[in-house]
Amino acid sequence: MTAPSVPGPARAVRVVLVALFVIGLVLLGAAAWVESRSTSYGWFAYAPLSETTYVPAGAYSLGTAALLAGAGTLLIGGAIGFVVGRRSRPAGNAPAGDEPPPAA
Numbered sequence: 001m002t003a004p005s006v007p008g009p010a011r012a013v014r015v016v017l018v019a020l021f022v023i024g025l026v027l028l029g030a031a032a033w034v035e036s037r038s039t040s041y042g043w044f045a046y047a048p049l050s051e052t053t054y055v056p057a058g059a060y061s062l063g064t065a066a067l068l069a070g071a072g073t074l075l076i077g078g079a080i081g082f083v084v085g086r087r088s089r090p091a092g093n094a095p096a097g098d099e100p101p102p103a104a
Contacts, residue, residue, distance in 0.1 A: 020079040027072030035065040 024072040024075030031068035
């Protein structure tokens with residue numbers, strides 16, 4: 001016996017949800033990588049006469065990591081919320097107003 005086939009729209013929804021989840025994980029990983037590459041704040045070259053501060057190239061701000069982590073968390077949370085929201089309701093817990101009309 002073969003398993004029942006999944007209809008086209010349901011399969012497309014699953015593919016989109018998996019894609020959102022994977023993109024969210026990638027963004028969280030990128031945030032962790034950016035945060036791990038942050039420069040040490042113990043030393044900055046300072047030239048007091050010219051009033052300039054040297055910041056090495058490639059230094060990411062904490063805001064970049066927070067933005068990536070926030071976007072990844074929103075994508076993952078949205079995908080999980082969509083899956084939880086689509087679960088079918090148990091038969092005995094139908095909300096009021098969903099009863100079939102009485103037979104005449």
